[in-house]
Structure formats: C-alpha cells, structure tokens
Amino acid sequence: MAAAASNLQIATLRHCQLPSRKGFKPSGTTLGSCSKVPSWAKLSSCSNISSLPFFQRKFVSSSVKYERTVTKAMAEASESKPGSGLSIDLKGKRAFIAGVADDNGYGWAIAKSLAAAGAEILVGTWVPALNIFESSLRRGKFDESRVLPDGSLMEITKVYPLDAVFDSPEDVPEDIKTNKRYAGSSNWTVKEVAESVKQDFGSIDILVHSLANGPEVTKPLLETSRNGYLAALSASSYSYISLLKHFVPIINPGGSSLSLTYIASERIIPGYGGGMSSAKAALESDTRVLAFEAGRKHKIRVNTISAGPLRSRAAKAIGFIDMMIDYSSANAPLQKELSAEEVGNAAAFLASPLASAITGAVIYVDNGLNAMGVGVDSPIFKDLDIPTDKH
Numbered sequence: 001m002a003a004a005a006s007n008l009q010i011a012t013l014r015h016c017q018l019p020s021r022k023g024f025k026p027s028g029t030t031l032g033s034c035s036k037v038p039s040w041a042k043l044s045s046c047s048n049i050s051s052l053p054f055f056q057r058k059f060v061s062s063s064v065k066y067e068r069t070v071t072k073a074m075a076e077a078s079e080s081k082p083g084s085g086l087s088i089d090l091k092g093k094r095a096f097i098a099g100v101a102d103d104n105g106y107g108w109a110i111a112k113s114l115a116a117a118g119a120e121i122l123v124g125t126w127v128p129a130l131n132i133f134e135s136s137l138r139r140g141k142f143d144e145s146r147v148l149p150d151g152s153l154m155e156i157t158k159v160y161p162l163d164a165v166f167d168s169p170e171d172v173p174e175d176i177k178t179n180k181r182y183a184g185s186s187n188w189t190v191k192e193v194a195e196s197v198k199q200d201f202g203s204i205d206i207l208v209h210s211l212a213n214g215p216e217v218t219k220p221l222l223e224t225s226r227n228g229y230l231a232a233l234s235a236s237s238y239s240y241i242s243l244l245k246h247f248v249p250i251i252n253p254g255g256s257s258l259s260l261t262y263i264a265s266e267r268i269i270p271g272y273g274g275g276m277s278s279a280k281a282a283l284e285s286d287t288r289v290l291a292f293e294a295g296r297k298h299k300i301r302v303n304t305i306s307a308g309p310l311r312s313r314a315a316k317a318i319g320f321i322d323m324m325i326d327y328s329s330a331n332a333p334l335q336k337e338l339s340a341e342e343v344g345n346a347a348a349f350l351a352s353p354l355a356s357a358i359t360g361a362v363i364y365v366d367n368g369l370n371a372m373g374v375g376v377d378s379p380i381f382k383d384l385d386i387p388t389d390k391h
Contacts, residue, residue: 015133088352091118092199095351098124098162098243099210101133103145106260106307106343107210112146112342114351115154118205119133122197126164127188132232134159160196161188164211164239167246168192190239194246201252208349209243209259215312216274229275236279237286244290244302253299256351257290259283260343261304261362263370284362291360301359303350308338308366330377335389 006049095114100123111121125133136142137156146153166172168191176182187196197204213235216228240259251257264272265280284318291302309324329335346365349355364370376386 007143015277032292076111086354086356088117088348090114090206090348090352093118093205093351094120094122094203095206095208096122096124096204096247097210098164098239099126099127099208101125103142104134105210106340107208109147109340109344110208110258110347110381111156111344112148112154113341113348114206114208117348117352119351121154121156122158122160122201122204123156124160127161127163127185130159130161130185134320152206158200160193161185161189162190162193162257164190164243165235166190167242190218190242191246194243194250197247198250204247205252205255206369207243207247207251207257208239208254208347209257211239212260212276212279214274214276214279217276219271219273221273221275221277224274229278231245232275232279233282235307236276237282240283241286241290243295246313248294248298248300251298251300254356256301256303256355257294258302258347258350259304260289260334261287261306263306263308263364263366265306268372273354287362295359301350301355303359303363304363305343305346305350306362306364306370307343308332308364308369310338310343327377328367328369328377331369331372332366332377333371336367338365338367 093114095111097107097111097114100111102108107123117119117221137159143153148154160307164178166189168189172189182188188195214228214232217232219228244257247257261271261280261283262276263269264277264286269277284306287302287304294300294302308328309321310326311321325337329337343365346363350358350363374381376384
C-alpha cells in the first residue's frame with residue numbers, strides 16, 4: 001500500500017501483502033437517458049455517456065513543454081485585508097493521508113497543498129517502505145520537494161505504518177506477521193492506525209485515500225485470475241470503505257474525505273487491466289453511497305478526484321505512462337502535461353470550507369481529457385482545422 005494516486009492509479013510501491021499469501025506489490029456512440037418529472041416541478045434529469053477511444057494504434061508524441069504549476073493554496077487569511085479575496089485556509093485542521101511513501105506521487109502533492117493551506121499533516125506509509133521513507137525524510141532527501149510557496153518546508157507531524165489490505169490484527173495471516181519486512185512495526189492494520197491517531201491527536205478533519213494496487217494490472221481482464229481481480233478491489237476500493245469506517249468516529253463534523261480515481265472507471269484504457277478498471281468504478285460508486293451515509297450520520301463530505309496521467313515511479317513501472325501522457329497532450333482541450341500540484345490544489349479546495357456544499361462528486365483534474373469523445377490526433381481528422389500547439 002503506498003502512495004498510489006499515481007497517474008494510472010496503480011499502487012505507488014507496487015506492494016501490499018494479501019491474505020492469499022502472495023506479495024502484493026506496489027494511476028462516437030452515445031448512450032443517453034432523459035426522464036422528466038411532473039411539469040409542476042419544472043425539473044428534469046438527463047445523463048449522457050459517450051464512448052472514448054483512448055488509443056490509436058500509433059501514438060503521436062507531443063512536443064508540448066511542461067510548465068510547472070506552483071502550489072498556490074496558502075493560509076493567508078490572517079494577512080489579508082477584509083474583502084480582499086478568497087483564500088484556502090485550513091489552519092487548525094489536521095489531515096491524515098493514507099498512501100504516501102515517496103515524494104513523487106499525488107499523495108505527496110496533496111499533503112503539500114494541504115500543508116500550504118495550513119493543515120497539520122499525518123501520513124500512513126506501507127509497512128515495508130516505512131524505514132526507507134522515514135530515513136529519506138531525516139536525511140533531507142525530500143527537502144527540495146518539501147518546499148512550500150512561502151519558502152518554508154512541509155512538516156509531517158507523524159508517519160504511521162499502514163497496510164490497508166488488513167482491517168484488524170485478526171485478518172493478518174501468519175506469513176505476514178512473521179515476514180521480515182514487517183518486523184519492528186506494530187499496530188499497522190486500519191483499525192489499529194485509527195486507534196493510534198485517536199490516542200495521539202484525538203481527532204482529524206481531513207482523510208485522504210491515496211492507495212491502489214492490482215497485482216495483475218498488466219494482464220487483460222479476460223486473463224485476470226479471480227484472486228488477482230479480488231486483490232485489486234481489496235487494495236484499491238474496499239480499503240477506502242475500511243478507512244472511512246474506522247476513521248469516521250474521529251473525523252470532526254464538517255470534515256472532508258477524498259480518494260483518487262482514474263478515467264478507466266468509465267472508459268476503456270488498453271493495458272490498464274487486472275481488474276483495476278473495475279476497482280476504480282467501484283470506488284466511484286462507493287463515493288456516492290459513502291457521501292450519503294457519512295453526510296447524513298456524521299456531517300462529513302466524501303469526494304473523489306479523477307486525475308490524469310502522471311509520470312510517477314509506479315506508473316513508469318507499468319510501461320506505457322509516456323504514451324498516455326503524449327496521448328493526453330495531443331487530445332485534451334488543454335495541451336499541457338498535468339502536474340501533481342494541480343491535483344493537490346484541487347484536493348485542498350475540496351477539503352476546504354469553500355467546497356462546503358460539494359459531496360458525492362467525481363472531480364476531473366485531467367486537462368479536460370474526460371470530455372473528449374474522440375482522439376483528435378487520428379489521421380481521420382487530418383483535414384479538420386483543429387487548433388494544435390505545435391511548439
């Protein structure tokens with residue numbers, strides 16, 4: 001379990017141990033429906049889903065230069081004059097981000113944006129990656145990545161060992177308990193981590209799920225085993241239900257919870273297999289149900305961010321992330337490479353009071369690629385006058 005919120009939402013460290021005792025190693029057809037309620041209500045609801053052919057046989061590489069977007073979410077409310085504008089202010093708030101194990105993925109970027117807005121940061125790191133992550137923090141290897149917009153360094157108050165595949169100690173098989181990679185760590189199941197956070201800090205205000213893993217992600221769905229499929233759902237979607245279940249009692253009313261999803265939940269992405277597309281679809285469906293349940297009972301908002309491709313360590317391991325980034329740059333409305341900071345900024349907004357009426361939503365942060373119904377880099381459209389950044 002690690003900082004999975006990667007471009008392809010696969011797990012950042014290609015890991016997560018499963019009860020199966022296998023190493024869980026760490027991303028124009030239109031269907032429309034419209035129904036009207038009685039005219040006195042003057043309301044109608046319509047939904048349209050259009051297919052998206054993401055891949056052409058040949059990828060056209062884009063030469064668009066990537067311009068880094070600096071995190072702007074800052075707690076400046078105390079310095080601003082009344083009426084001078086809106087600011088994302090999370091001072092006095094505490095966030096727990098599950099799935100941070102390096103400084104390269106969306107989980108880290110979200111932590112950074114929340115910290116820039118004034119939140120206190122706690123993180124959960126996959127147990128076998130814990131020593132390396134903490135050592136890197138102590139030795140300053142992440143210092144450059146920790147720099148916030150005001151020049152200070154992001155502080156992580158505490159790092160907790162966490163393996164979100166296991167809900168409680170009773171779920172952990174013997175071979176995992178005795179695994180040397182877990183030696184020296186304790187209280188790392190979801191229930192135990194929630195209890196530890198309660199004991200240490202009492203409560204939190206923001207919960208972020210930045211985890212995903214599919215041990216057979218490189219296999220087509222038709223070749224995916226039952227164990228591989230269920231493992232993907234366990235680590236990538238049920239883990240969010242488990243986190244909310246155990247953390248909800250210590251999330252303050254008015255709090256917010258976020259997860260990370262991917263467009264493969266609703267469109268075909270060849271190469272993103274092993275049940276990962278199913279896991280992301282489940283995550284989005286669960287987001288809506290959890291928003292209702294957590295909202296009604298606990299006054300907590302639940303949303304998910306559908307992030308575009310990011311060149312993270314996990315995505316590089318899968319092998320075709322560069323093609324996905326090139327495809328997005330060539331076909332998205334905004335022809336630029338997506339930055340992790342842009343996803344972090346969206347997360348800071350969703351966690352803030354500025355988004356107090358937003359819940360149960362899938363928020364797309366992908367340069368608009370989700371809105372496209374065709375790949376405009378196809379030779380079929382060569383005679384159309386489609387604006388293109390040719391730099």
